Amino acid sequence: MLQQLASNVSPVSKDASITVSGLSKTYRIYTREHQPTTAAEAVIKKMKRSGPKKVVEQFQALHDVSFEVNWGEVVGIIGRNGAGKSTLLKIINRITAPTTGRLELGGRVGSLLEVGTGFHPELTGRENIYLNGTLLGMRRREIKERFDAIVDFAGTEKFLDTQVKRYSTGMYIRLAFAVAAHLDSEILVVDEVLAVGDSDFQAKCLRKMREVARDGRTVLLVSHQLQTVSDLCTSALYMDAGRLVLHGTVEEAMEEYKRSFARAAPILKEASARPGTGELRFLEVEVANDITKPGEEVIVEFSIGANPSFGNRYHISGFVNDENGMVIAQCDSRVIDFWLDPSTENEGRLVLRTPWLKPGAYTVDMMIHAGGHPTDIWEQACHFQVLPVTPYPHPTTPDGTDRGAVFPDFDYSQR
Amino acid sequence: MATIVITPPKKFSIPKVGELWEAREVLYRFGARDVTLRYRQTLLGVVWVVLQPLLTALVFVLVFTKVGHVNYGNSKPIVFIFAGVVVWNLFSGIITRAQGSLVSNRDLVSKVFFPRMLVPLAVVYSCLVDFLVSMAFLVVLMILFGVNPGVAVLLGPLWTVMVILLGSAVGLVTSALTVRYRDVNYFVPFLLQFLLFASPIIYPISEVPAKYRIIYDLNPLTWLMQAFQWSFVRQPIPYPWEIAAAIVVPILAFVAGAIIFEQMERGFADTI
Numbered sequence: 001m002l003q004q005l006a007s008n009v010s011p012v013s014k015d016a017s018i019t020v021s022g023l024s025k026t027y028r029i030y031t032r033e034h035q036p037t038t039a040a041e042a043v044i045k046k047m048k049r050s051g052p053k054k055v056v057e058q059f060q061a062l063h064d065v066s067f068e069v070n071w072g073e074v075v076g077i078i079g080r081n082g083a084g085k086s087t088l089l090k091i092i093n094r095i096t097a098p099t100t101g102r103l104e105l106g107g108r109v110g111s112l113l114e115v116g117t118g119f120h121p122e123l124t125g126r127e128n129i130y131l132n133g134t135l136l137g138m139r140r141r142e143i144k145e146r147f148d149a150i151v152d153f154a155g156t157e158k159f160l161d162t163q164v165k166r167y168s169t170g171m172y173i174r175l176a177f178a179v180a181a182h183l184d185s186e187i188l189v190v191d192e193v194l195a196v197g198d199s200d201f202q203a204k205c206l207r208k209m210r211e212v213a214r215d216g217r218t219v220l221l222v223s224h225q226l227q228t229v230s231d232l233c234t235s236a237l238y239m240d241a242g243r244l245v246l247h248g249t250v251e252e253a254m255e256e257y258k259r260s261f262a263r264a265a266p267i268l269k270e271a272s273a274r275p276g277t278g279e280l281r282f283l284e285v286e287v288a289n290d291i292t293k294p295g296e297e298v299i300v301e302f303s304i305g306a307n308p309s310f311g312n313r314y315h316i317s318g319f320v321n322d323e324n325g326m327v328i329a330q331c332d333s334r335v336i337d338f339w340l341d342p343s344t345e346n347e348g349r350l351v352l353r354t355p356w357l358k359p360g361a362y363t364v365d366m367m368i369h370a371g372g373h374p375t376d377i378w379e380q381a382c383h384f385q386v387l388p389v390t391p392y393p394h395p396t397t398p399d400g401t402d403r404g405a406v407f408p409d410f411d412y413s414q415r
Numbered sequence: 416m417a418t419i420v421i422t423p424p425k426k427f428s429i430p431k432v433g434e435l436w437e438a439r440e441v442l443y444r445f446g447a448r449d450v451t452l453r454y455r456q457t458l459l460g461v462v463w464v465v466l467q468p469l470l471t472a473l474v475f476v477l478v479f480t481k482v483g484h485v486n487y488g489n490s491k492p493i494v495f496i497f498a499g500v501v502v503w504n505l506f507s508g509i510i511t512r513a514q515g516s517l518v519s520n521r522d523l524v525s526k527v528f529f530p531r532m533l534v535p536l537a538v539v540y541s542c543l544v545d546f547l548v549s550m551a552f553l554v555v556l557m558i559l560f561g562v563n564p565g566v567a568v569l570l571g572p573l574w575t576v577m578v579i580l581l582g583s584a585v586g587l588v589t590s591a592l593t594v595r596y597r598d599v600n601y602f603v604p605f606l607l608q609f610l611l612f613a614s615p616i617i618y619p620i621s622e623v624p625a626k627y628r629i630i631y632d633l634n635p636l637t638w639l640m641q642a643f644q645w646s647f648v649r650q651p652i653p654y655p656w657e658i659a660a661a662i663v664v665p666i667l668a669f670v671a672g673a674i675i676f677e678q679m680e681r682g683f684a685d686t687i
Binding site: 027038039040042091092093094095096097098099100101102103104105106107108109111117118120122123127130131134135136137139140372 | 418419420421422423424438440441443444445448451452455522523525526527528529592596597598599602681685
């Protein structure tokens with residue numbers, strides 16, 4: 001239906017809104033010992049040019065990507081971590097430049113890449129609306145006109161003159177999203193923002209994106225929540241390892257995405273075949289209890305090689321995926337302030353206590369991050385089964401437990 | 416509606432003036448943010464702007480007149496030195512604040528698109544506010560000590576613009592360098608401290624021995640400071656070539672700084 005609406009209403013132009021042809025992006029990765037990080041080092045390097053040449057490794061984040069998107073389309077971009085989705089969005093947003101290829105955009109690009117970037121905690125809500133709006137490319141007049149709508153959308157009118165450092169996380173994100181959502185850009189790029197906020201607010205956001213598409217504008221949406229993609233998108237791109245594998249209907253792309261989960265596992269055992277810069281790699285990842293019951297702890301044991309020349313401490317991230325490739329849980333060690341030192345080999349474990357997982361097969365993606373770059377992305381590093389038993393004391397018919405992505409640990413009581 | 420075309424960067428790129436002009440609002444917002452933040456949660460607020468150079472000037476007066484016996488000619492030492500410190504604060508303030516600006520705004524640089532040059536340039540705004548407040552106080556000092564600068568004072572704004580251009584040129588380059596090489600953080604303060612004493616800022620050029628004069632003549636700050644001192648504190652008029660150089664060199668330096676910045680900009684999001 002959306003497509004129909006879109007083809008009737010195309011106020012901007014009949015042409016494609018986004019034309020991408022032959023787009024590639026190569027990152028150059030200097031191995032640590034060869035990359036000068038101080039000016040003094042750089043000068044010394046320059047002077048003894050005769051020495052061994054700089055070792056530069058190429059990392060191709062995007063490989064010859066071409067596609068076209070029409071006005072009024074909502075396009076979902078799906079693919080696993082390291083598939084190049086974020087790089088593609090970064091190029092569309094002009095944050096980073098492509099290495100080769102060409103990209104034509106039929107209008108202003110508004111981005112919800114990182115909601116709240118540019119918000120300053122010491123400034124008030126009002127000041128931040130102006131600052132953030134300006135950064136996103138709005139004129140002062142535009143912001144003034146939409147000011148009330150923005151505040152209304154965010155629902156923070158009482159706290160307009162309060163510094164945002166005193167806001168709750170929810171308020172902060174709502175306000176930030178509201179500013180971005182009211183940017184009148186012809187193309188809207190959204191990356192995983194719907195994971196935040198309460199369900200009311202999420203519904204509001206989804207409505208907003210549909211509105212944008214109905215106006216004949218274009219929305220690009222990156223999401224791990226396949227539900228969101230299938231609810232919202234009129235077509236989808238499926239990306240894998242920097243290549244565009246498929247551009248078609250949402251169903252086709254989803255199928256391809258799910259199939260890729262079955263395919264990939266054995267290949268990635270080979271560390272060099274995995275994405276990431278490679279400065280630090282997992283040696284081994286294993287689930288201690290690969291058959292478990294809902295409510296039991298899942299313990300992932302891992303070991304990581306040493307790299308004494310690598311200066312930064314690093315953190316681990318683990319994703320638990322269900323059979324559909326949907327990320328059920330993200331366990332980023334930063335949030336519990338867990339860091340490892342690269343100078344020695346490290347062994348560690350990830351203990352997942354909640355949520356209680358539903359019966360089925362799960363895979364775990366393990367990642368090492370340091371200094372803002374992933375050094376190793378091991379998708380489906382290990383897998384485990386959850387047996388079909390209920391964690392609750394009183395079993396019922398299936399309709400009592402079959403909704404929801406996980407089993408919650410909940411309680412009812414009389415007041 | 417304009418179509419935006421994105422292609423790989425060329426080997427050599429010049430700053431896109433149109434794009435900068437489009438984004439001028441960002442410059443203003445950044446500037447306003449800095450000014451707001453500087454005085455929020457301070458007790459004395461704007462008083463610091465005057466107090467800091469005044470206290471610095473008093474120390475220098477003590478050192479240079481009681482210990483060092485420098486001859487300030489027609490000028491009252493306190494007025495001369497205060498004026499020097501105020502101009503110096505504008506110049507060094509721009510460089511110091513610009514230098515770390517890209518790194519401290521790393522979120523913006525790696526996540527939002529706008530001409531990156533605006534980040535280091537926006538510091539001019541808050542430095543200029545400080546400068547104007549201090550200049551107002553300089554006028555008070557001039558009245559207090561009966562200093563009548565004459566018509567040359569009308570050229571004051573011109574010298575101010577030139578100091579801003581020169582400072583911004585250095586600030587652009589050092590801010591871009593800081594993204595790649597963090598040791599610029601250690602080098603720049605040292606360089607600035609050296610320049611403060613190696614330029615005729617807190618003492619007049621007439622006190623410099625003739626054999627060192629040639630080194631001073633190569634320093635753009637020498638020309639600019641003499642121009643300021645001529646305009647405000649009754650020092651003799653600089654040589655015509657110095658006046659010409661004081662106008663031409665900062666403009667060229669700024670253009671060069673902007674071009675250098677542009678070349679280094681493309682890698683920011685990937686290295687910061």
